[in-house]
Amino acid sequence: xxxxxxxxxxxxxxxxxxxxxxxxxxxxxxxxxxxxxxxxxxxxxxxxxxxxxxxxxxxxxxxxxxxxxxxxxxxxxxxxxxxxxxxxxxxxxxxxxxxxxxxxxxxxxxxxxxxxxxxxxxxxxxxxxxxxxxxxxxxxxxxxxxxxxxxxxxxxxxxxxxx
Amino acid sequence: xxxxxxxxxxxxxxxxxxxxxxxxxxxxxxxxxxxxxxxxxxxxxxxxxxxxxxxxxxxxxxxxxxxxxxxxxxxxxxxxxxxxxxxxxxxxxxxxxxxxxxxxxxxxxxxxxxxxxxxxxxxxxxxxxxxxxxxxxxxxxxxxxxxxxxxxxxxxxxxxxxxxxxxxxxxxxxxxxxxxxxxxxxxxxxxxxxxxxxxxxxxxxxxxxxxxxxxxxxxxxxxxxxxxxxxxxxxxxxxxxxxxxxxxxxxxxxxxxxxxxxxxxxxxxxxxxxxxxxxxxxxxxxxxxxxxxxxxxxxxxxxxxxxxxxxxxxxxxxxxxxxxxxxxxxxxxxxxxxxxxxxxxxxxxxxxxxxxxxxxxxxxxxxxxxxxxxxxxxxxxxxxxxxxxxxxxxxxxxxxxxxxxxxxxxxxxxxxxxxxxxxxxxxxxxxxxxxxxxxxxxxxxxxxxxxxxxxxxxxxxxxxxxxxxxxxxxxxxxxxxxxxxxxxxxxx
Numbered sequence: 061x062x063x064x065x066x067x068x069x070x071x072x073x074x075x076x077x078x079x080x081x082x083x084x085x086x087x088x089x090x091x092x093x094x095x096x097x098x099x100x101x102x103x104x105x106x107x108x109x110x111x112x113x114x115x116x117x118x119x120x121x122x123x124x125x126x127x128x129x130x131x132x133x134x135x136x137x138x139x140x141x142x143x144x145x146x147x148x149x150x151x152x153x154x155x156x157x158x159x160x161x162x163x164x165x166x167x168x169x170x171x172x173x174x175x176x177x178x179x180x181x182x183x184x185x186x187x188x189x190x191x192x193x194x195x196x197x198x199x200x201x202x203x204x205x206x207x208x209x210x211x212x213x214x215x216x217x218x219x220x221x222x223x
Numbered sequence: 224x225x226x227x228x229x230x231x232x233x234x235x236x237x238x239x240x241x242x243x244x245x246x247x248x249x250x251x252x253x254x255x256x257x258x259x260x261x262x263x264x265x266x267x268x269x270x271x272x273x274x275x276x277x278x279x280x281x282x283x284x285x286x287x288x289x290x291x292x293x294x295x296x297x298x299x300x301x302x303x304x305x306x307x308x309x310x311x312x313x314x315x316x317x318x319x320x321x322x323x324x325x326x327x328x329x330x331x332x333x334x335x336x337x338x339x340x341x342x343x344x345x346x347x348x349x350x351x352x353x354x355x356x357x358x359x360x361x362x363x364x365x366x367x368x369x370x371x372x373x374x375x376x377x378x379x380x381x382x383x384x385x386x387x388x389x390x391x392x393x394x395x396x397x398x399x400x401x402x403x404x405x406x407x408x409x410x411x412x413x414x415x416x417x418x419x420x421x422x423x424x425x426x427x428x429x430x431x432x433x434x435x436x437x438x439x440x441x442x443x444x445x446x447x448x449x450x451x452x453x454x455x456x457x458x459x460x461x462x463x464x465x466x467x468x469x470x471x472x473x474x475x476x477x478x479x480x481x482x483x484x485x486x487x488x489x490x491x492x493x494x495x496x497x498x499x500x501x502x503x504x505x506x507x508x509x510x511x512x513x514x515x516x517x518x519x520x521x522x523x524x525x526x527x528x529x530x531x532x533x534x535x536x537x538x539x540x541x542x543x544x545x546x547x548x549x550x551x552x553x554x555x556x557x558x559x560x561x562x563x564x565x566x567x568x569x570x571x572x573x574x575x576x577x578x579x580x581x582x583x584x585x586x587x588x589x590x591x592x593x594x595x596x597x598x599x600x601x602x603x604x605x606x607x608x609x610x611x612x613x614x615x616x617x618x619x620x621x622x623x624x625x626x627x628x629x630x631x632x633x634x635x636x637x638x639x640x641x642x643x644x645x646x647x648x649x650x651x652x653x654x655x656x657x658x659x660x661x662x663x664x665x666x667x668x669x670x671x672x673x674x675x676x677x678x679x680x681x682x683x684x685x686x687x688x689x690x691x692x693x694x695x696x697x698x699x700x701x702x703x704x705x706x707x708x709x710x711x712x713x714x715x
Binding site: 064065068072075079082086087089091092093094096098099100103104106107110111113114117148149151152155156159160162163166167171175178179182183185186187197198201202205208209213214215216217218 | 270271273274387388390391394395397398401405407408410412413436439440443444445608609610612613614616617618620621622625628630631633634637640641649650651666667670671674675678679
């Protein structure tokens with residue numbers, strides 16, 4: 061059983077059902093023979109069928125047809141795989157949190173401060189313990205980004221409410 | 224003729240020459256660094272083109288496209304790590320040559336073959352595009368619907384080994400494309416009351432998210448370190464005898480690459496594999512292939528560079544992107560206020576002819592630059608992820624909203640970055656999602672317009688010869704692709 065495909069299939073089914081139900085509230089127009097609902101509804105039906113196929117194929121035993129990535133992972137020693145996965149997952153979660161905070165904070169603190177902070181944390185995540193190198197890289201990158209977007213391209217970069 | 228002369232004059236302006244050189248250098252670097260691609264380079268650079276005129280903007284992006292195709296062969300030859308999948312087949316003979324101390328010669332042949340292939344495809348594009356665009360001027364809604372459906376067959380080709388996942392990714396893209404105001408009747412669909420979604424999902428932040436931000440996440444998780452290059456390049460320029468013995472394979476690769484490029488979704492990987500296989504089949508000494516023969520480098524490299532011109536034919540004339548690179552190029556055209564399709568040839572010849580000229584000139588620049596930058600580019604391929612990640616993330620996120628100045632676009636880029644990362648992690652290809660995002664609105668609008676014009680007669684799609692022909696061609700190509708993938712899955 062391939063759990064990731066099964067879960068993806070179930071999410072897809074939930075999404076297609078939600079879309080199908082959502083289209084029921086769309087208006088029907090006499091002049092528009094197809095109407096605003098037909099395209100998303102057709103796509104959601106196709107999605108529903110594909111998700112069922114995905115779940116069906118995911119139920120095949122692993123030994124029968126394993127994905128190359130899964131085969132590769134299975135070949136690794138268990139402890140090493142767990143450690144690598146954990147480290148990678150933690151780095152990824154931190155990075156996703158930092159990038160998700162970027163648009164939240166940019167309107168508050170402004171482009172320069174938030175870009176500096178994001179670059180700093182991203183470099184720090186990749187090269188743990190090297191704080192001065194991270195600060196240097198972040199400062200350089202923020203300066204380049206401001207010069208390119210703010211000065212050369214004259215993009216309106218948020219200044220922030222606090223400044 | 225005046226337009227051609229004007230195009231030559233425009234392209235030789237110092238700024239455009241500088242942009243070609245910069246674009247080529249960037250493309251080569253992005254192509255050479257394993258994990259980075261020409262698509263990523265173009266996605267990151269599109270925001271830089273907002274304030275440019277259309278011609279310089281496209282000149283820059285086309286040069287990146289060309290440079291990226293060549294750059295990926297450098298690391299394929301030197302460290303057996305193709306910068307992009309299209310150069311995977313170059314490893315077979317290129318790396319064998321490198322082991323014999325002939326890495327420079329292999330890269331030199333790759334550059335020359337790529338240039339010849341690129342020039343051939345540019346010539347074919349110049350002669351084929353205008354008549355195709357003229358024919359497309361006669362298209363109405365049913366034909367555009369058929370063109371869109373035909374373009375969607377690309378999904379099957381870019382789906383890799385799992386068709387169901389590829390189709391699901393495309394359907395997801397089609398669903399996302401319906402968010403926002405209905406194209407016929409101004410009724411908001413799936414906006415969930417969020418004002419920012421009323422105008423629909425903006426394509427550029429979505430593309431930047433899927434390609435750039437997702438790539439940053441992938442690098443963060445894997446923390447990959449490229450193999451260090453210990454170079455013994457040797458001589459770069461081939462002798463006349465060496466060049467002559469590869470010319471036939473180069474020309475064959477050029478034609479194969481261009482023709483495959485025209486097909487929706489076929490891509491550089493398929494072009495290179497087909498060209499290599501055909502070259503080996505036609506050779507008097509097929510046993511030489513795989514042992515370090517120059518023909519084995521020339522043939523796939525010519526084909527994957529020839530793809531550039533071929534892939535741009537349907538993109539420019541019909542507005543259908545064949546793969547993810549042309550999808551991003553198409554987005555760049557739209558950012559410039561230009562709608563790719565037959566009207567582009569009628570109304571914007573001042574843009575089209577310089578594009579043709581840029582494709583030719585960028586190939587010539589590639590010949591010179593490609594031979595000069597081999598060693599530095601091979602070293603750049605060792606750039607550590609701790610430097611790449613923040614650069615990609617910052618330029619991706621800021622670039623995503625620089626055009627509109629709307630912070631919502633950063634949210635979009637981050638959300639699509641997470642979606643793109645998760646899709647790739649669990650084996651869902653992202654290229655179908657991008658193609659569907661572009662083609663979705665066109666398919667839906669032309670479909671509904673067709674039914675309005677025909678008073679609800681569904682046979683309108685099958686009674687018009689061009690529409691019927693395109694639909695049948697789409698079904699035929701889809702069936703052939705499904706059959707081929709079921710029979711012998713390609714390693715994409």
